Amino acid sequence: MDRHGLDRMVLIASLPGDEDPILASVHAYPHRIIGYFMRDPTRPGGGERTRKAPAGGVRGVCLFPAMHHFHAWE
Numbered sequence: 166m167d168r169h170g171l172d173r174m175v176l177i178a179s180l181p182g183d184e185d186p187i188l189a190s191v192h193a194y195p196h197r198i199i200g201y202f203m204r205d206p207t208r209p210g211g212g213e214r215t216r217k218a219p220a221g222g223v224r225g226v227c228l229f230p231a232m233h234h235f236h237a238w239e
Contacts, residue, residue, distance in 0.1 A: 166197065177227050178202040184223060191222040201225035205233040 166174060176198055178187045179195050184202045191200040200223045215226060230237050 171198065173197050175199045175201055175225070180215050183220070184221065188221050188223065195222070199224050201227050203227045205228065205229075207235050 166172075168231075173198060174197070176187050176190055178184045178201070184200070187200040187202065190198045198216060202214070202218060202223050204226045206228065210231065219227070
């Protein structure tokens, strides 16, 4: 980040359920790294992960309608 002049960045757990490396980075550099995680709303259990995520340090949810085959407006 320093070499490229970045003060902050967002890291995204690109696989559902792969938040641990993102959380480790957020905890190591809380003023520089913002953590997001991928949520597939077509799979069960996503609601509970979404409710718990902020307590772990994740600040955003990524939705990918084309990958998970859903419409964002439904």
